[in-house]
Amino acid sequence: KxxxxxxxxxxxxxxxxxxxxxxxxxxxxxxxxxxxxxxxxxxxxxxxxxxxxxxxxxxxxxxxxxxxxxxxxxxxxxxxxxxxxxxxxxxxxIQSKMQVISKQDDELHDLNTLRKKVEKQDSVIRSNKNEMEELQQRIKNKNQYLEDKEEENFELKLQCKKLAHEKKDDTPYTVVTRKSNNLIEITNDENSEKEPTVKLIGSSILSHVDGKRMSGLNVSVEQAYTIQQAKDYVNGSTSKPDITVFQVLSNDVKSVQSDERIIKSMEELVKLNETKAPNSKIIVSLPPPPRKDNPKWNLRQKSIASQLEVLFHDNDNVTCCPNDNLGLNGQPKPHLYRDNVHINEQGTRMLCGNILRTVRRFCNLSQPAHRNNNNMTSNNNFYGSRPRYRQQYQRY
Known part of the structure; x- marks a missing residue:
């Protein structure tokens, strides 16, 4: 302008x-x-x-x-x-800002590259984690398999020991029959018709139990590691014993089942046994012997046992057997265990004593007089100074 x-x-x-x-x-x-x-x-x-x-x-x-x-x-x-x-x-x-933006773009590109690498590594980690979980599950299954086999092996050794002692003893006191499921049924031949029949159904805790040492009772032992296995046995069994004793829960408390599910399963087991053998008395051995491998399971099985005692309190056909003397202040007594889980001979004697007292109290049975064992000390020349099985034999 x-x-x-x-x-x-x-x-x-x-x-x-x-x-x-x-x-x-x-x-x-x-x-x-x-x-x-x-x-x-x-x-x-x-x-x-x-x-x-x-x-x-x-x-x-x-x-x-x-x-x-x-x-x-x-x-x-x-x-x-x-x-x-x-x-x-x-x-x-602007030029300076452009340089900063260019630098930030480069950093963003580097970050995107790192993010892709992280996502790739995360995918690899998830894959490895899944593989580890699968391997851990396989290891757990293998460990459970090994544990079952060890228990089975221990039971077979115990059966062999019993058979060996039976061969040394020429008196017709017991008959040992090998069953298809690697279990032993022990019955008393003498006065078997007069003695009440008792069926012990439980886990490897009963592996040391010798039925012939339960005076005045005709006892057989069946192993069931879980409540479900006990159901399967009762459902497939045709025997109708006078008394059925369940010693389970030890392995169920280790499972992922809730307490309510375990209690419901135990109630179903009792009802199933009442249906299959209406005249059979039922004893639930509660709580199972305390464990040393995980104190949390002791608390859990004690809680479940208390609820089951309340559940069966009004059922005249069912009673519970206390086993508090196997532990002290909620902890297991070390001298009663051969490992972290299984009781030894002394613990088995205490467990069987608890079951015997409950059976006699529940069924109004008198304690039979013990047989005179003086005749078992004869013929020392045959045994020499070696202690004999009959000399060590004790009633529960």
């Missing part, structure tokens, strides 16, 4: 200069023509002077305007210079 004004002003000045030149030419012509008319020349001279004065005033005014425009131009140029410097500073800031 200022440039246009300057151009217009220059055009005006040029026009004025042209007019002045024309006037000068006119004056020269006037002088050359002579003094034809003095009055006319004076009048024309005054007119020309007036015009020149007006032109000079106009030029002066335009000069002032030009000066003002020039000052405005200088001011605007100063402003433009300042704005240019600001623009340069902004460009520098």
């Amino acid at each position: 200022i440039t246009r004004k300057m151009e217009k002003l220059e055009n005006t000045v040029c026009d004025l200069i042209d007019k002045v030149s024309v006037n000068n030419v006119s004056q020269k012509e006037t002088r050359c023509s002579g003094e034809e008319s003095t009055c006319e020349h004076d009048t024309e001279l005054r007119r020309v002077r007036k015009i020149r004065k007006e032109q000079a005033d106009f030029v002066t005014d335009q000069a002032r305007k030009i000066k003002a425009y020039q000052s405005e131009i200088d001011h605007q140029q100063t402003i433009i210079s300042s704005k240019n410097r600001e623009i340069e500073e902004l460009n520098e800031k």
